[in-house]
Amino acid sequence: MAADPPQARAAARARHRMTGRPVAPPELRALTAVRGIAAWLVVLYHIRFAIAGLPERVVGWLGKGYLAVDFFFLLSGFVIALSWGERIRRDRWAAVPGFLRKRIARIWPLHLVMLAFAVALALLFVATGRAEPDNYPFAQLPLHVLLLHNWGFTDRLSWNVPSWSISAELGAYLLFPLLALTFDWRRLPVAAVVAAIAVLCLLLHAIMAGSGALTLGQDIARFGLLRCLIEFAVGTALCALWQRWRAAPARPAAGAAVVALCLALLWWFGLPETLAVPLLFATLLLLLALTSGLRHNPLDGAALHYLGEISYATYLGHFLLWIAFKLAFVSDPRAVSPAMIAAFLLLVLASSVVLYHGIERPAQRWVNRWRGPAGRRTVAAE
Numbered sequence: 001m002a003a004d005p006p007q008a009r010a011a012a013r014a015r016h017r018m019t020g021r022p023v024a025p026p027e028l029r030a031l032t033a034v035r036g037i038a039a040w041l042v043v044l045y046h047i048r049f050a051i052a053g054l055p056e057r058v059v060g061w062l063g064k065g066y067l068a069v070d071f072f073f074l075l076s077g078f079v080i081a082l083s084w085g086e087r088i089r090r091d092r093w094a095a096v097p098g099f100l101r102k103r104i105a106r107i108w109p110l111h112l113v114m115l116a117f118a119v120a121l122a123l124l125f126v127a128t129g130r131a132e133p134d135n136y137p138f139a140q141l142p143l144h145v146l147l148l149h150n151w152g153f154t155d156r157l158s159w160n161v162p163s164w165s166i167s168a169e170l171g172a173y174l175l176f177p178l179l180a181l182t183f184d185w186r187r188l189p190v191a192a193v194v195a196a197i198a199v200l201c202l203l204l205h206a207i208m209a210g211s212g213a214l215t216l217g218q219d220i221a222r223f224g225l226l227r228c229l230i231e232f233a234v235g236t237a238l239c240a241l242w243q244r245w246r247a248a249p250a251r252p253a254a255g256a257a258v259v260a261l262c263l264a265l266l267w268w269f270g271l272p273e274t275l276a277v278p279l280l281f282a283t284l285l286l287l288l289a290l291t292s293g294l295r296h297n298p299l300d301g302a303a304l305h306y307l308g309e310i311s312y313a314t315y316l317g318h319f320l321l322w323i324a325f326k327l328a329f330v331s332d333p334r335a336v337s338p339a340m341i342a343a344f345l346l347l348v349l350a351s352s353v354v355l356y357h358g359i360e361r362p363a364q365r366w367v368n369r370w371r372g373p374a375g376r377r378t379v380a381a382e
Helices: 006-019 029-050 056-062 065-127 138-145 163-182 190-210 220-245 250-268 273-291 302-309 311-329 338-371
Strands: none
Touching (some): 029 065, 029 273, 029 302, 065 220, 065 273, 065 311, 163 220, 190 273, 311 338
16 A cells, blocks of 8 residues: 555644544555455355365365464454554553453454354254253353353353354453553564564464464364464564555565465475464465555455455354254255355355344444444454
């Protein structure tokens, strides 16, 4: 993205002087769009074994869809650092309650709605003699309500499975103010920031590989929170690089493209996933941020951007919807026809629109009303 025009920067400074309110950074539409694409990769990951006639090679490709969550963690760190980093460094602890309120408004209401749907499914299973205590452990329900279920208190995923990452992100949100107040990546030389990113990725790899994990998706109950915290921190460092290079993005974008290609080849030829993917996705995120807003960028289009805006509803709603869909319409869950799969995907899209406009956005406005007008749009639709 090119730098903001001088007139726009001057107008923003004038608004800040007049209102005393921080000026929201521009939205990087490409990042919002990619988040939508990533959410649909997770959907396909969860239904891949059910699609009748799907070639084994395609099933294998879709089997890597869980890695989209790693991109989410990196993107979350990037977006929140850009949206809130300067504000927290300026207002210090006074800004923290507003930050946490904003984040809770973003993630918790829809989580509660989907958890209630999961409880309804569990009660249906109990009533029909098909109770699944491993998938719906009522004793763990309070942890899920409080979004603490992936903080090491449980040994498996349950209830609405994708919500494990939302639980992990809550940990990152609690850590972020401390990180922002004690560490400003922008004050470090570029080489030091790049080195720190590499060290953080190496640390994640060392911990997981040292414990026998061969993939990032292995033993999520044990490694999920760590995976989130480290990748979130990497995202905040990437934000500092983007802020430094955004005025002249051509050369760093070209360099990021070359590095991403090299990392992809290294992964293909055997570099462990636990090391290759965080480094690769970090480089791709930086590349996407640097090229967002460039003329003819397909990721800036309205349709993909809207998919990104409703992606949280897609991500959090599809898993339980798939269970309900199979109960109602599928006789053989291992061989669902392409027509039925298409019907399910349309149902996911429609439900995402309804959940976004009917629950997610109104709940955000209601919670944010406690501190004044709802927040402005920022970097990527969060």
